Amino acid sequence: MNEARKAGRLYGVGLGPGDPELVTLKALRVVKQAQVIAYPAARHGQSNARSIVQSELVSEQIELPMIYPVTTELTDHPGGYEGAISDFYDEMAKQIAVHLDLGRDVAILCEGDPFFYGSYMYLHDRLAHRFATEVIPGVPSIMGAAARLGTPLVRRDTELVVLPATLSENELIARLNRSSAFAIIKLGRNFTKVKNALVRAGLFDRALFIERATMASERIAKLSEVDPLDVAYFSLILIPGLRETHQNSVSNDAGRLTVVGLGPGSSDWITPEASQALSDATDLVGYHTYLDRVAVTPGQCRYGSDNKVEAERARHALSLAESGRRVCVVSSGDPGIFAMASAVLESVEDGPATWRSLDIHIVPGLSAMQAAASRVGAPLGHDFCVLSLSDRLKPWEIIVKRLHAAASADFALAIYNPVSSERRWQLTEAQAILAQHRSPETPVVLARSVGRADEKIVFTDLGRLEVSQVDMQTLVLVGSSTTRKLSLSNGRQLIYTPRSYGTLSDAK
Structure with a gap:
């Protein structure tokens, strides 16, 4: 009696951001030994993933190009883009499964890391429950970009937030703040929207642009000099976290004071603009009950007080802003309706002339x-x-x-x-x-x-x-x-x- 054929092994192989010298030894070994090499490719047949390891491929290997039916163009598929891509992955999973059932090991090449926005994961979802699977991690493009830019991304307790540029402009603004570090990926035709969001969030000057990081065609440019019509999909923007000594230090520049309305109660009623102002602030000032509604941000100073000391609260906030701090005065509801906006402006009028040089903003809120x-x-x-x-x-x-x-x-x-x-x-x-x-x-x-x-x-x-x-x-x-x-x-x-x-x- 013939023994049942042993199924092949599925490998998700991370190849790093593009430089062949950044491919791990384990990834190279798997690529050389696998009987089948599958890789994503555009309709013209070119594959960035394959080009990274093309010198390591051997003639006996079976190559399986996975040609995407659609990238950024429109599709006539009845399910739209998502439907077309889902059908594509279903079909590729069937073809790969044939090789695995025949006992052939299959290596699916993936730029960056397979489980970090990698296309491999969609095939993993369809096949890992049926076949033995191993994922070989790779250097993510974000880390490659930071190295090429010579820029530390995060220090100590700073958060690193990864945002896809496919989010709406308002969603991007709601998630951006001055205290975290950010990587914005999948730029391409989303560049203008991202640029506008960075300007509105006050982060444009900190943003760094890099295209095809670590590849031979790498390009580093100032954000202001980038042509929106000439931005590759494999581009990203890095916004390094501030050095700790800068985050909470006193500036010699004129400070910023923002009066923010939290809405009447539900956190769902806080606007993205208000959330952005709160996260950007070095100091929060307000009635302690309202401050309790604001999430704690590491390194941020909070000054709570009684509800009957509006004038003292306003003067304290203005003094902090005068020293170069970014101050948020917190109100419930809308700050201009029986709230702190009038108290602040009245204090500016009656206070020292230096307070009139401050950058003062009122952020509206849903009124009670x-x-x-x-x-x-x-x-x-x-x-x-x-x-x-x-x-x-x-x-x-x-x-x-x-x-x-x-x-x-x-x-x-x-x-x-x-x-x-x-x-x-x-x-x-x-x-x-x-x-x-x-x-x-x-x-x-x-x-x-x-x-x-x-x-x-x-x-x-x-x-x-x-x-x-x-x-x-x-x-x-x-x-x-x-x-x-x-x-x-x-x-x-x-x-x-x-x-x-x-x-x-x-x-x-």
Whole structure:
């Protein structure tokens, strides 16, 4: 009886970034001994992977070019690019499996490292459960590029982040920060998008460009001199991490101060621009409850304080920025709505002349009133007014005057700071003022801690509003005369203010 034929062994062979002298001894041995050599190739038949080890191939070996059906061009495959590539890997896996079943060892050549964005991994997924498999690691192109540029990428606790240039510009910006090191790969026709992202993220001056690193056709250029129409796919951008002594040192240059809005509660509501500013900062300043919502970044200084010391907080932040620091002042919601943006600018106006030389930016955030309104429909769908009932920074007489004006003008209202531990009576008086101009059935929403775990939404109306249900964490929305209630078929209740006002008699 004939013994069953022993299946061949599958090798994923990493060849490094391109220089034949960077191929490992183990990879060379496998390449010389394998009966079948498979390699990715373009339609014109050229293969970068094969060219790296072509002098090591022997005439008895079977060569299996894996010719990609599509690279960057469009395809008429019904499944699009992903469908065409998936079918391609399915077919190549079948062809390779035939050789393995016949007892032939197959070496699949892969530039860089097989498991680091390598094409080999897709064949590994399809074959490793059926055949004995071994992966030979290779020098990744990122490491080859760093060596050719003579640039250390990371030191001590610095993170190295690898980003594919195929991400959207906003996604790239959201992930870029000044404290990490980055490698951006798969450039090609994505170059312009990446360049714009680096400019917006403030990292353009640190970025280094290299094309075909370690190959004979290697090119190193300044990013500003690269022609976007002449960027090879095998190009990458390195952004080395800052030296530790530079990351946290005081600069002689004018500092930067950014006032950032975190949104009202959920981390999903923090914008990419705000995230970028927070990660770039050397120092964070803010009410300690808001600072607790910001992820800790190694080496970043944090200064938390009470919620009633806005002016002191602003002056502290400005002083830090004056010393050359990159400072973020953290606000909840939007920083320009009853928050820190005004406190900072007021301090600049009243402070030393040097503060006017600082690079000051305001980064908007989702406001609490917008978040609260979205939970219940569209109560602010027409003209509306925003008021704070806190009389800590303005006299109660002004608040009363504004309540009468807003109510008589038939604005929907968003009321911030409705009560506190020291002033429970003001919302009751505001309710009485509004009742002089609105019917008792006017819809009212009490929105507490919107976006947080203890969120609570209460529907009521002006006549039945219970002040005992309201605290400092509550935002009160009061409808206009045209605000309506709407019940959905599933029992959910919504309210909205129509965009059209109707007749004058309807509004009275």
